[in-house]
Amino acid sequence: MRLPFSNAIFAFAKPTAIRYTVAMARLIHFAIAAAPSVLVVALLQVDQAVAVRSYLAMSMLAGLLCLLVFNSFDMYGRDMFSNLLLIRRTFVAWSASFGLMVLLHLLFRFIAEVPLELLSLWYGLSLAGFVLSRMVMLAFFQRRIRQGHFIQRSVILGMTDNAMRLADHVHHRPDVVSGLIGYIDDRAVHRLREAPPPSLPHLGGLDALESLVRDGCVDQILVALPAGAQGRNEALAQRLRRLSVQVLLIPDMSTFRFAHRSMVPVGGVPMFVVAEPPLQGWSPVYKRCEDLILSSLALLVLSPLLLLVAAAVKLDSPGPVLFRQKRYGYNQRLIEVYKFRSMHHHLRDAHAERQTGRDDPRVTRVGRFIRKTSLDELPQLFNVLGGSMSLVGPRPHATATKAANVLFEDAVEEYVARHRVKPGITGLAQINGYRGETDTLEKIQKRVEYDLEYIENWSLWLDLSILLRTVPAVLSAEAAY
Structure with missing residues (x-):
């Protein structure tokens, strides 16, 4: 049986086991960082004793820098005893270590020029070694903990x-x-x-x-x-x-x-701690940079499609191209959300008091297509650029939206908690099939569950994963009318 342990084990592990494990991890990391230099010496066919000593000095430098940087990245802290692979943290820490070593080499030229191919090989082999050693350590911990070792009685x-x-x-x-x-x-x-x-x-x-x-x-x-x-x-x-x-x-x-x-x-x-903001430290800055960069690129690439859809909406039925609607945003503040108009202008529903259903007579011919493909949501890229929305987050709902004739905020107790972050064009609920009409209480409850899961586990990697999965989710969805 696989034992799911977390960094809580740190508080209950024997101090001697912690000290020996950390010391062993540092020795292994030093060896992994330094060892590939031997391969570099062999491939370069270095014969001179002075040159060999220089390469060995460089390998020692790589090992020492690795330990210093890994320590600053808390690689030997509580998370070391968790079930996490720490691949992202290892990648960043080793990249910083290796970059420092190369920088020092370029500044002081204490050895001859090393080809870029061999430096890349050194970097890649060590990175693979760090990941593999982490997996071996986790397997070792699993076995020892199941046997009752390492834990204080x-x-x-x-x-x-x-x-x-x-x-x-x-x-x-x-x-x-x-x-x-x-x-x-x-x-x-x-x-x-x-x-x-x-x-x-x-x-x-x-x-x-x-x-x-x-x-x-x-x-x-x-x-x-x-x-x-x-x-x-x-x-x-x-x-x-x-x-x-x-x-x-x-x-x-x-x-x-x-x-x-x-x-x-x-x-x-x-x-x-009873409650805390979901995005702490530099996280809001990272997410805002992500939104600015990706929304700008998307608007640049998709501008011909935006013009094409705008022309189709205008030619299909009289009325403005864009539909503006008040929806709940960050901290439950009202924001104005942009969409391509998909309904006949005189039948528009500004507050979404009635959800759109199958064969809804209010929807235009072009509107039916752009709603099905989510092309009507593209103008929200301007909301993202302006800062009222994010690319990824809980979908913003209109003020009067209901499920089974019950307002969303009355249907789900934790509903308001989803407003702790900016709303998004796409989200975790949407890629898991909860897109389109929410005609039952179960659907809005599941949406809120996914929204809160996203907020609690936010990361840039999660955002990128959701963005990559959005297009397949939209193409396979059947609930958008």
Whole structure:
């Protein structure tokens, strides 16, 4: 069975296992960065001892730069113990390391000129080596963790309601590998308010705990005593400090119901994060640059098609070429969204009080085609360029749109949460088949689920993936009328 572990293992792994693993990873990375230089020497047929020493010095430099840059990219932090391949981070870190090495070589010319083909071979072999070593390390971790190694043996001290919540949390989170072996409580089992889970045996009282620690059977104690028992807690803390074991105080697990399981210090006081903006740090800048570059290129390439569609709309029926509609945007602000007009002008529905259905008499002949192919959405590239929309994001809905005669915001409790980012021309829901008419509550619920999944997992790579999958999704869709 494959064990899905995350960086939560970092908190429960044995410190010695972490130190040895990090040290071994650094040695392997150094070797992978430096080793291909031997192949370069062989292919160049370098015979002079001075030249060979220069190439070896260059390989040592590559290894040292690799360790420094990898460390700055947090390659040896918590994520090292997660189930992630870290391919993107490895690619960027190694590219930076190799680029620095080549730059230093160009500046100081401490060896003869190396052909570009051999430098590319060196770069590629090392990159492949980093990815392969990561996969081997993950497989090794999987095996050792399944065998019970690397994890600190932990006990819960005090079978309180909070301890029960922790045990339940660990039971339902297979990625939290805690190594819980039981609980310690001076009370007999029948005196507890609620029976502990069968997977958590009673190991005895405090005297038994001290014996277990001295015998090397316990590495970590998780204290779950009530905060109100201040005098008892202070006496217990003094007693536990005498033991050579890590002692952690369990926070109020009921807070986890509405917190994101992360904490931040505020004035030196740790506090739970209940909610935070979905795009943090430089992410909004990256996404805006993505929108500006790609929308500009799209408008440039698609300008003949835009003119052709505009002419077809104008010749097909009287009225303006563009249809402007108020829709909800970022932070639920109203924005004006542009579309090619697909309905007869005198039958237009400015607030989308009635959704468009199959064979809708309001739709023109050209309108039926451009709606089916989503060509009517192309003017929204100007919305993207102006900043009111993004290329990828939750689709903006008109103010009066309903599903099964219920307003969207009333149909789904989390509906408003999708407005935490700018709306998009396409999105995760659209490429998964939820495009066009939303005539049932289930359809809008699924749309919102996909929208929230996109917001929580946003990345440039996810955006590019959605954009690449949009055209096939549009061509295969049957729900757009």
